[in-house]
Amino acid sequence: MAVMVCVLSVSCGKKEKAGSKGKIAVITSLFPLYDFARNIGGDKVEVSLLLPAGVEAHSFEPRPADIVRINEADMFIYTGKFMEPWVDEIVKSVTNKNLSVVDSSAGVTLISQEEFPDEEEHAHHHGGAEDPHIWLDFSNAQKMVNNICEAMIKKDPANKALYLEKAADYNAKLSSLDEEYRTALAGCRQHTVIYGGHFAFGYMAKRYNLKFICAYRGFTPDAEPTPKSLAELVDKIKQLDAGYIYYEELISPKVAETLSEETDAMLLPLNSAHNVSKDALAEGAGFISIMKKNLENLKMGLDCQ
Numbered sequence: 001m002a003v004m005v006c007v008l009s010v011s012c013g014k015k016e017k018a019g020s021k022g023k024i025a026v027i028t029s030l031f032p033l034y035d036f037a038r039n040i041g042g043d044k045v046e047v048s049l050l051l052p053a054g055v056e057a058h059s060f061e062p063r064p065a066d067i068v069r070i071n072e073a074d075m076f077i078y079t080g081k082f083m084e085p086w087v088d089e090i091v092k093s094v095t096n097k098n099l100s101v102v103d104s105s106a107g108v109t110l111i112s113q114e115e116f117p118d119e120e121e122h123a124h125h126h127g128g129a130e131d132p133h134i135w136l137d138f139s140n141a142q143k144m145v146n147n148i149c150e151a152m153i154k155k156d157p158a159n160k161a162l163y164l165e166k167a168a169d170y171n172a173k174l175s176s177l178d179e180e181y182r183t184a185l186a187g188c189r190q191h192t193v194i195y196g197g198h199f200a201f202g203y204m205a206k207r208y209n210l211k212f213i214c215a216y217r218g219f220t221p222d223a224e225p226t227p228k229s230l231a232e233l234v235d236k237i238k239q240l241d242a243g244y245i246y247y248e249e250l251i252s253p254k255v256a257e258t259l260s261e262e263t264d265a266m267l268l269p270l271n272s273a274h275n276v277s278k279d280a281l282a283e284g285a286g287f288i289s290i291m292k293k294n295l296e297n298l299k300m301g302l303d304c305q
Helices: 004-011 031-044 064-072 087-093 117-126 138-155 157-187 202-207 227-240 254-263 278-282 287-301
Strands: 024-028 045-049 075-078 100-103 192-195 211-214 244-248 266-270
Touching: 024 031, 024 064, 031 045, 031 075, 031 138, 031 157, 031 287, 064 087, 075 138, 100 138, 138 157, 138 202, 157 202, 157 287, 192 227, 202 211, 227 254, 244 254, 244 287, 254 266, 266 287
Parallel strands: 024 045, 024 075, 075 100, 192 211, 192 244, 244 266
Antiparallel strands: none
16 A cells, blocks of 8 residues: 555545546445345446455555545445445545545444354354454345435435435345345254355344354455364354355365365355355346345255245
């Protein structure tokens, strides 16, 4: 981030870019926020995703060009300090006084890995770090939608009624999705999600009374599983007689494949929706459609009636 001040000082003499045809120019850090913002704002906003399509979110740090984009926008929406620790440094250096910076996690209660008994080893070694994947509890997603809606109203009060209506419509879809999950996952033979990826689905597991065990002892891509933890996980899979192991989108499924080879369990994807592939983005993928696909895979993997 050493180049940040220089980059922003170069751009500060330029006229700040606004959305085309008077639309609010919105930059979002992650895909869920991108989808929330475009659903709430409709044709009054021009939303773009800072995270390049197909890039794993935890390893991302903004480039100088990304910093300029943020500085020239009308609104920048991010998840929270635990998901995007680089935000504070960027915000302090912003020269665009009209930029609205929106922390979408306002009002959300974070959980820790300490709340998951099967993750006690991780919590012991890493201090029970807060889980930043708040959107995977759909009640949290609704709070995020409300925070974004409030920010848009503040920026553009003339269209308050529109933003409120669209936010309410989207939150109703999230409520319906939540009920689908609650109903479908209530009658499953298995209640433990075995995930060959990072600790991402704690909120979802807690909301629907599932257990969640993951191979990676942490949130970041460099938190590689140890041979000991993999051996313990193989034993756990055999003990549970689990028929399926889930793998993480946008990173190599090699860990899940290794677990599958050792246990004969089959593989299914489970998408945390941090980001989407270039093809999915081009095809108009949405957060709710991704979560519906996740539910189908959870029902299959957990042997739900």
